[in-house]
Amino acid sequence: MKIFVIIAVIVLFIAALFVFNSKTSNAPTESSITDSPSGTNTSPSSSVSPKVSAKKHEIIITDAGLSTSDLKIKVGDTVTFVNKSSVLVWPATGPHPIHTVCPGFDALAGLGLNQTYTHTFTTAKTCTFHDHLHASRAEYRGQIVVTP
Numbered sequence: 428m429k430i431f432v433i434i435a436v437i438v439l440f441i442a443a444l445f446v447f448n449s450k451t452s453n454a455p456t457e458s459s460i461t462d463s464p465s466g467t468n469t470s471p472s473s474s475v476s477p478k479v480s481a482k483k484h485e486i487i488i489t490d491a492g493l494s495t496s497d498l499k500i501k502v503g504d505t506v507t508f509v510n511k512s513s514v515l516v517w518p519a520t521g522p523h524p525i526h527t528v529c530p531g532f533d534a535l536a537g538l539g540l541n542q543t544y545t546h547t548f549t550t551a552k553t554c555t556f557h558d559h560l561h562a563s564r565a566e567y568r569g570q571i572v573v574t575p
């Protein structure tokens with residue numbers, strides 16, 4: 428009779444071990460399933476944020492000169508030149524006349540009154556510029572410093 432009780436206790440103990448093991452082995456697989464959706468959520472939001480931070484800047488051209496001749500911007504930002512002067516003004520990157528410092532930064536024509544020229548800066552660089560029609564006019568010279 429004693430032996431039967433001891434065997435019953437051992438069987439119950441082994442059965443309890445099996446139940447405990449199956450519960451602990453399930454726990455890691457449940458947490459690994461819940462981890463993967465949160466990991467995929469972070470990558471789309473981080474790729475969107477650089478586009479949101481792109482800014483638009485304006486340089487106003489008057490007979491007295493430029494509203495700013497030393498503009499600091501970030502890669503991806505756009506700059507719009509607005510001609511409010513009484514003469515044609517042709518913004519272009521240096522050096523005159525080949526315009527190679529920041530390729531693509533060139534209005535390619537003189538801007539009349541209230542006409543605009545917009546350029547998006549995609550490379551981190553200091554882009555010097557001048558008025559291609561009056562390259563020697565110091566008041567129409569400047570630089571746009573593009574940082575990452």
Ligand SMILES: [Cu+2]
Binds near residue numbers: 519522557
């Ligand atoms: Cu030029």
